[in-house]
Amino acid sequence: MGHVLVTGATGGIGMALVSALVEAGHRVTAVGRDVARLDVRGIEADLAEPGTLATAMGVLQDAGELGDVQALVHCAGISPIGAVADADPETWRRTLAVNVASAAELVRLTLPALRRSRGHVIFVNASPGMTGVPRWSAFVGSKAALRELADSLREEEAAHGIRVTTVYPAATATDLLGEVRRAFGRPYDPESCIQPETLAAMIVWALSAPADAYACELSVLPTPR
């Protein structure tokens, strides 16, 4: 049982994850906007501004709780839809900031603790095999970068025993998926999707791997009905 930092904790997957982590006996700190409404400790931060995270995380440092972080789960993400022809620079900046750069910065800020605890970093990526999607370039581009961040970090921190896992969830029943499906004109049937609680349980499972091995990649599909 350890101290786990979670981003995206106010979202569909993240909220289920926080409940599952607490249920499993972990201490959770949520990092993001509007986290005061959650039942766990919250650090207010806008992940679209990674340069502000060091100051935001100072709250945890001052409370003497930054040093005992054992895991980081980056679940926050935004998913703008639009052709390259229409995407302005701010769309690209925000998407890369929230989906990747903030994750890298949170890793950087927690690395001393993660090294000490031989901790675990989990990045929630996109659906398995998602690549080259028209009208979704900022999203898929940011998730490709997030995968590269994971793979580079895994190599860099191997000597410190840090585990790095990328989770690839297929369609998971959240408001975000509903919006994405509507924007692409595709049907949305939450019942046929992965339930957020199920995905959360699988992430908690990944975090609780025995000392000698772990899942570095986890692709999750709904069971065919």
Ligand SMILES: NC(=O)c1ccc[n+]([C@@H]2O[C@H](COP(=O)([O-])OP(=O)(O)OC[C@H]3O[C@@H](n4cnc5c(N)ncnc54)[C@H](OP(=O)(O)O)[C@@H]3O)[C@@H](O)[C@H]2O)c1
């Ligand atoms: N649902 C799916 O089918 C699916 C499939 C594959 C991968 N994923 C990935 O899973 C992750 C969670 O998805 P979800 O469906 O749970 O989405 P969601 O319900 O929209 O949750 C997104 C989370 O990201 C946070 N966030 C967005 N912008 C932020 C910012 N500037 N600063 C701080 N936090 C910010 C949101 O916080 P606010 O409440 O402050 O907006 C929210 O907590 C995402 O990375 C998504 O790409 C989802």
